[in-house]
Each structure stands twice: as C-alpha cells, then as structure tokens.
Amino acid sequence: MIHLHQIDPIALALGPLKIHWYGLMYLLGFAVAWFLGRSRIRAGRLPGVDEHGFGDLMFYGMLGVVLGGRIGYILFYSFGDFLEDPLMLFKVWQGGMSFHGGLLGVFAAVWWWSWRRGLHLMDTMEFVAPIVPPGLGFGRLGNYIGGELWGKPTGSDWGVIFPRALPEQLSNLDATALRTQFESGALDAFARHPSQLYQAVLEGLVLFVALWIYSLKPRPRYSVAGLFALLYGVFRFAVEFVREPDSQLGYLAFGWLTMGQVLSLPLIAIGLIWLWMSRRAPTLQPQLPASAG
Numbered sequence: 001m002i003h004l005h006q007i008d009p010i011a012l013a014l015g016p017l018k019i020h021w022y023g024l025m026y027l028l029g030f031a032v033a034w035f036l037g038r039s040r041i042r043a044g045r046l047p048g049v050d051e052h053g054f055g056d057l058m059f060y061g062m063l064g065v066v067l068g069g070r071i072g073y074i075l076f077y078s079f080g081d082f083l084e085d086p087l088m089l090f091k092v093w094q095g096g097m098s099f100h101g102g103l104l105g106v107f108a109a110v111w112w113w114s115w116r117r118g119l120h121l122m123d124t125m126e127f128v129a130p131i132v133p134p135g136l137g138f139g140r141l142g143n144y145i146g147g148e149l150w151g152k153p154t155g156s157d158w159g160v161i162f163p164r165a166l167p168e169q170l171s172n173l174d175a176t177a178l179r180t181q182f183e184s185g186a187l188d189a190f191a192r193h194p195s196q197l198y199q200a201v202l203e204g205l206v207l208f209v210a211l212w213i214y215s216l217k218p219r220p221r222y223s224v225a226g227l228f229a230l231l232y233g234v235f236r237f238a239v240e241f242v243r244e245p246d247s248q249l250g251y252l253a254f255g256w257l258t259m260g261q262v263l264s265l266p267l268i269a270i271g272l273i274w275l276w277m278s279r280r281a282p283t284l285q286p287q288l289p290a291s292a293g
Helices: 021-042 051-077 079-084 085-090 099-117 121-131 133-145 173-183 195-214 224-242 259-280
Strands: 003-006 010-014 019-021 159-161
Touching: 010 021, 019 021, 021 051, 021 121, 021 133, 051 079, 051 085, 051 099, 051 121, 051 173, 051 259, 079 085, 099 121, 099 259, 121 133, 121 195, 121 224, 133 195, 195 224, 224 259
Parallel strands: 003 159
Antiparallel strands: 010 019
16 A cells, blocks of 8 residues: 655644654653663662662763764765865754764763763663663654655555655645645655654664563673664664665665665674673672662
C-alpha cells in the first residue's frame, strides 16, 4: 500500500513562535531517559549516585547530544558549506544533527561527569546505554514527521511518497493538487522506503528492549555499552542500504557506501572489542543509595 506523506511538521504555532514536532521528539526522548534513569538510580545501578547526581548527568548529557550532534553534522556532512559560511553552525533551525556526533558529545559529557565524581567511565556508560534508545526512536519519528531523510524508491506497489522528494514540478503543488495527483495514481512511481520508521523500530524499540532486558541482571563492565555499540552499528549499517544518501555527499565508494555506514563501522568494531574485554572485567553490583536504606 502506498501512502502520501502530508504531515505538518509544526505541532503548534503561537504567532511568530513555531514549535516543531522534531523538537518535541527530542524533549520526549529526554523525558523518557529521565524516567528510566531515575528507576535505575533507585535500583542502585550506579552505586554512590543519587537522583541529584543523576540530574547533573542528564544536564551534561543533553548538552552533549545537542552540541555534539550539531558539530558532528557540520564536520561529517556539511564541512564544505561550513567553510563558506561558518555562522551556519548556529543556524540550528535549518536542521542538521548527527547521531554519531551526538554520541561523541555524550561520551565526552559522561567522561567529564565521571571524572569529577571519581567514577569509572565505563560504569557510567553501562548505566547510560539502556536509557538512550527511546530517544533515538523518537528522533527518527521526528525525521519521518518532518518528511526528511527518506529512503530510496521502493520500485513496488508500497511505500511512502514524500512531497519534498518529488520532482520540482510536482513538489511545488499545493496539498490539494498533490492529493489529487496521488489519488489518480500518478505519484505511485515515486514511492520510497520509509527508512526513518525502519530506524525508529530498530534503533529505538528493538535496541531498547534488547539492552533493557540484558541489563536487568548485573553484567560485566563493557558488556552493556558494547552490546549497544554493536547493535546500533549493525542496524544503522543495514538500513543505509535502503536510505537515500545525503545529497551533498552521495555515495563515498563502490556505488553504495554511505557516510552513515563509514561512521558505523568503528561502532561495530568498538562493540566487539568491548564485549571481548567484558569477559575478564569485574561486575558492578547494585547498591541502593544511602537515602533509600
């Protein structure tokens, strides 16, 4: 079945103030991470840290996501444009966030927070890993609602028609005319893979369920973070085969290799290394905060 994407990316407009669904998805992701993280803190999954300390970790983590995601996008996907217009770094309303950049930002934030508290970096990473996937899933839903980062043409009788991906003479039609064209079947050939939804399911739902269940019991250091890196890297690498490459980059090699796949390969390698290291690593046992005793 073919679906025509006609979702308003603006959730609420209050005069000149426009609240986009994509921004709300970020807020929802942070809210769920806060809820899940508090439950893990109360269960003593990060010994020596109370809810106040977790609040500090969330603050640094959110800064890492936003700053790292934006800087990563500039470096990985739009560095040439940045050299021509350095101020584009601050034009966040134009879009452009990188998961891999955000991940590096979170890693830096977690390192800083852990160092200040005298905690092992990987113990904090093990704590954080299971609460990240819901935010990834909501972010991909935001991409879908915004009609961006679409997939390749399906070449079949199913998929989603994204107006912004249509030829110019069609993308300029108003909503009513576009609906008429769609109902006549004239747009069926432009149906694409809803790769954003594939990623929402794999990177959000499947990754969360796998990590949450795996981390219910104490696991050796490096194992939970290693599983996160490995699964995300594999999921992202696979979906890139049906996702349209970034227009400013195209394919990097072999007629199929994308920047997303290149950036995912180190994650897969790191995940495997961490899982191997976990075989001889200590297991952090839960310890309820003193206030809960």
